[in-house]
Amino acid sequence: MSTRVGPLDVDALRARLDRATAAAAVAGVDALLISPGSDLRYLIGAGGSSYERLTCLVLPVGGTPVLVVPKLEQPGYAAIPTDDLGVEVAAWVDGEDPYALVKRALKGTDRIAVSDMTAALHTLALRDAIGGEQVLAGPVLRELRMRKDAAEIEGLRKAGAAIDRVHARIGEWLKVGRTEAEVGADIAAAILAEGHEEVAFVVVGSGPNGASPHHALSDRVIGAGEVVVVDIGGPVAEGYNSDSTRTYVLGEPKDADVAETYAVLQAAQRAAVDAVRPGVTCEEVDAVAREVIADAGFGEYFVHRTGHGIGLDVHEEPYIVAGNDLPLEPGMAFSVEPGIYLPGRWGARIEDIVVATETGVESFNNRPHELVVLPA
Structure with missing residues (x-):
């Protein structure tokens, strides 16, 4: 799992998080759920890898971002300046329900955008836990990602x-x-x-x-x-x-x-x-x-x-x-x-x-x- 931040500084990453939530609001979305992959790397500097255990960045409009991550994989994100980015980390261990952690971080929302490449294993479990409407996050994030800085x-x-x-x-x-x-x-x-x-x-x-x-x-x-x-x-x-x-x-x-x-x-x-x-x-x-x-x-x-x-x-x-x-x-x-x-x-x-x-x-x-x- 890559933890490289590359040439990006904290201010650049924070600006990306802010632009993502602003774009979500314009799109009528209450929160973004970002699973490991290029979208996650774009937003926090590390893409991680998707396994049967849920890793998910919860990015609510007007709320505090939360990185839900299995405790055994948390060291892989140690290089990410979560404190400076204002991102809380919610680590979970086997036997706990990570989807409940996501729901808690959302604090009540109606329309959620989920990363396009999120595994069905997690997409369906998130739908069951959260309820409401789920849409793809791609249309929100691609407006940011296709304009390179x-x-x-x-x-x-x-x-x-x-x-x-x-x-x-x-x-x-x-x-x-x-x-x-x-x-x-x-x-x-x-x-x-x-x-x-x-x-x-x-x-x-x-x-x-x-x-x-x-x-x-x-x-x-x-x-x-x-x-x-x-x-x-x-x-x-x-x-x-x-x-x-x-x-x-x-x-x-x-x-x-x-x-x-x-x-x-x-x-x-x-x-x-x-x-x-x-x-x-x-x-x-x-x-x-x-x-x-x-x-x-x-x-x-x-x-x-x-x-x-x-x-x-x-x-x-x-x-x-x-x-x-x-x-x-x-x-x-x-x-x-x-x-x-x-x-x-x-x-x-x-x-x-x-x-x-x-x-x-x-x-x-x-x-x-x-x-x-x-x-x-």
């Missing part, structure tokens, strides 16, 4: 630089005759060596496997002339994630259409990044990338959204997708990652993490966007 942006900037260093070394491991799994193991070790706390994911999609956007790893042997999609990421110590994709080829491409098709993808990704600025909607950025690819005749082969928000979670709001008319604001960070996937043949994707600034866009990934040719 300076410390969060610095964490994402650090993560982007770390994953760029890994991509710069791909040629050390991506070689003809090796399997995707062998290459992936070396990349995973480098993700840790270059400054990440964990490996969130490693995708090495060679040849036809590259046409599957969420292919991970396999025992397929990589051949000469094959296009290989490498999508990698993970969190740095501050909890903020990297996520970057580059496409490689081992020697001269064996398919004659690779260079021309990849040029379309590169133009689409560049156009979408250039479109990012405050006031432009998420769906407009998606449309820019999609139009370039469709106009070149590859529209049916771009099979996913253009991007997703990123922060303490790899995937979070805002989503860069058709139908999302949310205007971009400074501090919104997300991926721009169009792809072209030719079933049974090969695929390609280019992905950068960017943030909307006051005047435009900043990219946290700065590796070249050209198709990277490695020795066969």
